[in-house]
Amino acid sequence: MSNQGYDEELRSEREYVASLYGRLDTERLRVREAYAGALRGEGFALSDREVSVGAKAREMARLKIADEGLCFGRLDALSGDRSYVGRIGLFDEENDYEPLVLDWRAPASRAFYCATGASPEGMSRRRQFRTLGRQVLDFTDEVFGRPESGERGDVALLAAVNAPRGEGMRDIVATIQAEQDEIIRLDHAGVVVVEGGPGTGKTAVALHRVAYLLYTKRERMERRGVLVVGPSSGFLDHIGRVLPSLGETSAVFATPGGLVAGLSTEREDPPEVQRLKGSLAILDVLAAAVADRQELPSAPEPIELDDVTVVLDAEVVAAAREVARDSGLLHNEAKSVFEREVIAALAERGTDRLGAGWLPRDDEHTRPEMLKNLRRDLEGSVALGTVLDRLWPVLTPQRLLAGLYASPERLRAAGADPALFREDAAGWTVSDVPLLDEAVELLGSDRAAERRAAERRRLEQREYAERVLEIVEVEEDHDDYEFALRPTDVLKAEDLAERFAERDERDLAERAAADREWTYGHVVVDEAQELSEMDWRVLMRRCPSRSFTVVGDLAQRRSPSGARSWDTMLSRYVADRWLYRKLTVNYRTPSEIMTVAAAVLAGFAPDVVPPESVRSCGVRPWARPLSEMDIEDAVAEFVREESGREGTAVVIGPPGVPGAITPSAAKGLEYDAVLVVEPERILAEGPNGEAELYVALTRATQRLGVLYSGRLPKVLRGLDSGRRTPDAFLRCV
Numbered sequence: 001m002s003n004q005g006y007d008e009e010l011r012s013e014r015e016y017v018a019s020l021y022g023r024l025d026t027e028r029l030r031v032r033e034a035y036a037g038a039l040r041g042e043g044f045a046l047s048d049r050e051v052s053v054g055a056k057a058r059e060m061a062r063l064k065i066a067d068e069g070l071c072f073g074r075l076d077a078l079s080g081d082r083s084y085v086g087r088i089g090l091f092d093e094e095n096d097y098e099p100l101v102l103d104w105r106a107p108a109s110r111a112f113y114c115a116t117g118a119s120p121e122g123m124s125r126r127r128q129f130r131t132l133g134r135q136v137l138d139f140t141d142e143v144f145g146r147p148e149s150g151e152r153g154d155v156a157l158l159a160a161v162n163a164p165r166g167e168g169m170r171d172i173v174a175t176i177q178a179e180q181d182e183i184i185r186l187d188h189a190g191v192v193v194v195e196g197g198p199g200t201g202k203t204a205v206a207l208h209r210v211a212y213l214l215y216t217k218r219e220r221m222e223r224r225g226v227l228v229v230g231p232s233s234g235f236l237d238h239i240g241r242v243l244p245s246l247g248e249t250s251a252v253f254a255t256p257g258g259l260v261a262g263l264s265t266e267r268e269d270p271p272e273v274q275r276l277k278g279s280l281a282i283l284d285v286l287a288a289a290v291a292d293r294q295e296l297p298s299a300p301e302p303i304e305l306d307d308v309t310v311v312l313d314a315e316v317v318a319a320a321r322e323v324a325r326d327s328g329l330l331h332n333e334a335k336s337v338f339e340r341e342v343i344a345a346l347a348e349r350g351t352d353r354l355g356a357g358w359l360p361r362d363d364e365h366t367r368p369e370m371l372k373n374l375r376r377d378l379e380g381s382v383a384l385g386t387v388l389d390r391l392w393p394v395l396t397p398q399r400l401l402a403g404l405y406a407s408p409e410r411l412r413a414a415g416a417d418p419a420l421f422r423e424d425a426a427g428w429t430v431s432d433v434p435l436l437d438e439a440v441e442l443l444g445s446d447r448a449a450e451r452r453a454a455e456r457r458r459l460e461q462r463e464y465a466e467r468v469l470e471i472v473e474v475e476e477d478h479d480d481y482e483f484a485l486r487p488t489d490v491l492k493a494e495d496l497a498e499r500f501a502e503r504d505e506r507d508l509a510e511r512a513a514a515d516r517e518w519t520y521g522h523v524v525v526d527e528a529q530e531l532s533e534m535d536w537r538v539l540m541r542r543c544p545s546r547s548f549t550v551v552g553d554l555a556q557r558r559s560p561s562g563a564r565s566w567d568t569m570l571s572r573y574v575a576d577r578w579l580y581r582k583l584t585v586n587y588r589t590p591s592e593i594m595t596v597a598a599a600v601l602a603g604f605a606p607d608v609v610p611p612e613s614v615r616s617c618g619v620r621p622w623a624r625p626l627s628e629m630d631i632e633d634a635v636a637e638f639v640r641e642e643s644g645r646e647g648t649a650v651v652i653g654p655p656g657v658p659g660a661i662t663p664s665a666a667k668g669l670e671y672d673a674v675l676v677v678e679p680e681r682i683l684a685e686g687p688n689g690e691a692e693l694y695v696a697l698t699r700a701t702q703r704l705g706v707l708y709s710g711r712l713p714k715v716l717r718g719l720d721s722g723r724r725t726p727d728a729f730l731r732c733v
């Protein structure tokens with residue numbers, strides 16, 4: 001294309017994109033008016049009003065996300081048809097609803113991501129815009145079937161991956177690559193495992209797949225919601241904006257330590273204990289721990305009633321326990337059977353005593369009457385109630401586990417490893433979470449706890465309704481559009497809450513979090529290699545339809561109870577009906593840094609092929625020896641210098657290095673500049689030190705330096721260890 005031709009094309013594209021924004025603005029105005037009408041209740045029965053308000057609010061949010069990056073490219077077909085692809089779809093109402101711009105998830109947009117010179121899919125050209133705000137700055141063309149065209153299709157991709165990182169992860173809709181797109185659009189209702197080395201876009205792909213599923217299976221996915229499980233709260237913050245930027249909000253985010261309601265922990269057990277708690281063998285221990293709480297009295301217990309004293313002994317309790325255990329009910333629910341049996345037996349004993357010498361056993365009048373009275377006395381006996389509560393206590397999962405961990409005797413009785421003993425029995429760890437969840441399955445419901453939860457839910461519903469009204473008010477404040485109406489004039493929080501309660505229209509995340517029985521329409525598991533066999537049981541319970549996107553990298557596994565193969569974790573639930581996809585291109589780490597990381601990988605996983613970096617940065621990462629005392633100053637200097645630069649920076653080191661985070665805290669995250677401190681100690685830390693170092697090195701998008709006080713690990717000998725100052729850092733761009 002000549003320069004003049006290019007300028008004309010650019011002008012025409014700018015006009016077209018400007019017209020799209022014009023259309024967007026008109027559409028927004030229309031929806032806002034409809035929203036105002038819905039708030040006033042125009043045209044709706046009162047009971048339908050909030051449904052309509054909700055729908056309009058969602059529509060407004062959908063249009064809002066297109067403020068920037070509305071349209072990022074164009075696709076020309078060999079047939080001469082041309083379509084624009086963007087963040088949302090817009091249609092021309094005056095022209096038979098012709099698409100003006102296609103939603104990136106629409107089937108017709110697929111070729112925008114997948115067409116290649118080798119497989120042009122009926123397309124002749126892909127045009128990618130570079131935009132700033134609402135402006136098209138320029139564009140690049142890829143002309144299929146003309147390899148000599150000289151235009152580079154990866155310009156937009158390189159611009160995206162080279163850009164300094166800001167707060168949190170960004171969406172990649174404009175530059176999704178073909179191997180990623182294939183996974184995002186996979187039409188497989190079950191489990192999809194996506195494996196790939198660091199930086200291959202696994203997280204990005206999983207989140208875009210969620211947005212895709214919400215688009216294609218909206219009804220089901222929105223009703224049940226999508227659960228996204230990630231390794232840490234820092235990670236969840238990091239990825240938190242991606243789905244909203246794609247206009248999707250029906251996802252619930254949780255760490256493995258937050259999968260049971262009312263608990264959130266990132267505390268870890270020692271590796272050996274993690275292994276014990278993560279293995280399915282713990283199921284026998286839990287079952288035995290419950291059975292151990294169904295006790296026999298160590299000595300006969302006299303129970304004084306008004307007319308007689310009866311003795312509760314091991315014989316009565318053992319017989320009642322057997323009937324209760326055989327009832328097929330769970331522990332808490334079976335307690336009533338146990339009580340009923342004990343009371344029946346004691347009533348017999350009491351009647352025998354009272355009637356000794358004068359009342360025949362086959363008496364049909366007085367005896368049943370006496371039995372009835374005694375049963376009533378026994379049911380009302382506080383003394384008996386106290387003993388029965390001790391012999392067959394109603395247990396919460398927390399009480400069961402805390403009681404187990406705190407007692408070497410109970411651990412022994414349950415056949416547990418003594419390593420499970422801990423002083424702070426209720427100091428819950430991430431590995432306790434699946435055990436607590438499992439305990440619910442063994443214990444059944446605790447009605448008192450359920451009543452409390454119901455009350456809590458009612459209060460939450462009220463608070464939620466109040467928040468809805470506040471949000472509506474805040475939106476009103478921000479908008480230049482004036483409505484002579486305050487939402488609180490229309491509906492009172494209390495009324496709205498009632499309506500939500502009645503119709504269960506509560507915000508999905510809150511409903512799902514409060515309800516252990518909640519099941520999701522789809523579950524994304526990130527850093528899935530870290531999850532134990534027990535973790536998988538929890539997740540499978542949360543999604544009986546087994547609709548999962550599982551992303552991970554076995555080579556990055558840190559947890560001793562994590563996956564050594566996907567099959568061992570999954571086949572139990574889905575046999576061999578799971579799909580496996582691999583990502584091979586590293587979009588994060590430049591080749592100079594990846595070469596260093598690959599040497600570490602080769603040391604501990606020689607069979608794993610490292611991902612290939614999509615770019616190089618021109619400067620080699622370096623290593624610098626320092627005395628232990630000087631490290632702190634060097635770290636401070638790094639932080640100072642990086643704070644003056646665009647982008648993000650981090651110091652990663654073993655636990656205890658001031659100003660540093662550990663490799664595990666850096667999991668799944670990325671930074672423009674990474675300073676790894678004391679690699680030798682990272683290697684020595686925990687059972688998978690090499691994987692930890694590999695993770696630390698691959699967090700960098702631009703610059704990597706290593707500081708060490710002892711020896712530089714052999715696997716890092718390839719680093720440029722000239723005595724560079726950290727200034728060298730600054731020159732790597």
Ligand SMILES: Nc1ncnc2c1ncn2[C@@H]1O[C@H](COP(=O)(O)OP(=O)(O)OP(=O)(O)O)[C@@H](O)[C@H]1O
Nearest residue numbers: 160172175176177198199200201202203204587668
């Ligand atoms: N197609 C793409 N276009 C632009 N950027 C991309 C693309 N694919 C991935 N990226 C970017 O590459 C970086 C790494 O992606 P992501 O975090 O999803 O990788 P990952 O495979 O989950 O890495 P890790 O295993 O280390 O956690 C992110 O900044 C992401 O936005």
